[in-house]
Amino acid sequence: MDHEHRILPDDRRRARGALSRDTGRFERFDRVETEDGWDIPEDRPAFVTEVREESARSAVNYVRSPDLPFDRSLNPYRGCEHGCIYCFARPTHAYLGLSPGLDFETRLVARPNAPEVLARELAARRYSVAPLAIGTNTDPYQPVERDRGIMRACLEVLRDFRHPVAIVTKGTLIERDIDILSEMAAQGLARVGISVTTLDDTLSRRMEPRCPRPARRIATIRALVDAGVPVRVMASPMVPALTDPELEAILAAGADAGASAASYIMLRLPREVAGLWQEWLEAxxxxxxxxxxxxxxxxxxxxxxxxxxxxxxxxxGVYADLLAQRFQRAVRRLNLDRPQPDLRCDLFRVPPKAGDQMSLF
Structure with missing residues (x-):
């Protein structure tokens, strides 16, 4: 089968990032959509977002990557409707027997019992507190969160336990939870990273089709900062010769909105993402x-x-070093190179349950 035959028609993948729906790497048989050879046009509907539920057995995911600044994370959802073509989390959908392409952004999995499981894990005697990262795999503020509210319920648990949290998102829905985040930030328990890949609306719509517009994300930085929540502007991912010319402009927009720190990551193309990205790039x-x-x-x-x-x-190499030097010069000029204070772990405590004896001290 020619690779081009795997690319689905435009009207079937409206407002989606991936162009194809190739089978995941663990499947025994390859699944390919193609025409049946008759002259009668096939009438196939556009992909719609489907959400199924799973019962989470654990909520806190422990990671052992030495180049990450955290050792645990939480994911309220599998898959992400934002549809960012470059998303390095796409290959995880293969573990579900689904395509890292269009399935990743149209066939989502919600974990409605995640808040309950999180509370149970945090209350365990063996639990040792450290900052929890949310949004490092799929976005907790993708559109499905508006109806499901799983992320907000997890935040309520973290607030009640006085547990430190660091959130990464492109979703402006995070503004809904400013009441909780501002309360936690005032205690040194919360900070947020807002990802801005480009300031170009056209490029953003093609590359991350169901994300809020870049200017809207910049406005979210301002809203969070005004509420006392420390924000890092994340120029990520930087795509050489496509978005990296905007590096300084993105950082400046974040600084103008009140961001106090910045970071960037180069485009990553693990496993199936490489083929999906090249397919999108050629198109x-x-x-x-x-x-x-x-x-x-x-x-x-x-x-x-x-x-x-x-x-x-x-x-x-030379190109990577040049981008790193540009970043360092820009953050110094914009005063975004200040170290962020560590999130507090000393306030953690298991909240009393109904009927528990209250402490005298």
């Missing part, structure tokens, strides 16, 4: 596809991606 920016992929290979020893610790986030 939308064929004039610069070779140049972009050439820069990525230069940064990863001739490969499109390397998962090597302390290398995968930034890459290596």
């Amino acid at each position: 939308h920016y064929p004039d610069r596809a070779a140049r972009i992929m050439g820069h990525l290979r230069d940064m990863h020893g001739g490969e499109v991606y390397s998962s090597k610790w302390f290398h995968r986030m930034k890459g290596e």
